[in-house]
Amino acid sequence: MTTVVDTSGVHSLMIRFCRCASALASFTSPKTAFIFAVLDDFLLDNLECGTLVMNYYSKLRRITSSVFPHLVPVNRYRELMRVGRQWRQLKQLKWHGFGHEKQKPKAGELALFCPACPQPGVNINLAERNVSNPAWLYSRPLVMDGNFKAVHLFLANLTDEVALTDGLGFMVGDGRYKLHLAEAQDIANTSCHKLEATGIGGCACTRHGCFVPHSMVDFQKGERFADQYLICLM
Secondary structure (H helix, E strand, C coil): CEEEEECCEEEEECCCCCCCCCCCCCCCCCCEEECHHHHHHHHHHHHHCCCCHHHHHHHHHHHHCCCCHHHCCCCCHHHHHHHHHHHHHHHHHHHCCCCCCCCCCCCCCCCCCCCCCCCECCCECHHHCCCCCCHHHCCCCEEEEEECCCCEECCCCHHHCCCCCCCCCCECCHHHHHHHHHCCHHHCCHHHCCEEECEEEEEEECCCCCECCCCEEEECCCHHHHHHHHHHHC
């Protein structure tokens, strides 16, 4: 029996798998399958309504059995947590042109910058620049800002957190970030010892407010060193 999770609920079905010798498979003996529709619905609920994985799976159990949801025989909460992240990563790769290629994305290539700001090789050609054009046509002013209320506690088990797109989107890569962060450990604010992050900050274009890819960081030692982190990482 295979557990199939759909927007209509959690189902146990008999599935006959392909037994061709040359057939490719991601898993040798899959026990659970998630329909694309339920993964899209979960991502939308999580984005717009802030629905947690546990709450969303509880909703699926309620849909399966509205009277006795606690009697649904299988629990796929942990599997939904994992496959939800994998599905989000696959969609990001497809949106940015890496869905069907072996080429791996580089730092910041899974995020889009402001389409209105001047970008050489994208929307402007510096070879055609002349003295008659004003300088602001080719300038890209940036502003640094942060949110010091977006705190995050240390996780109970750090081994459960696996970075799928480390440094490929808006956030700076963890390795490069921790290298600069170690230099400020001796003078850091020790009152934040229970928090993994005391805020988040980054660079954005001054004209339109769009964030710059690969320029956002977590503030791990309070507001005092926020500007230093951003300046040394850019």
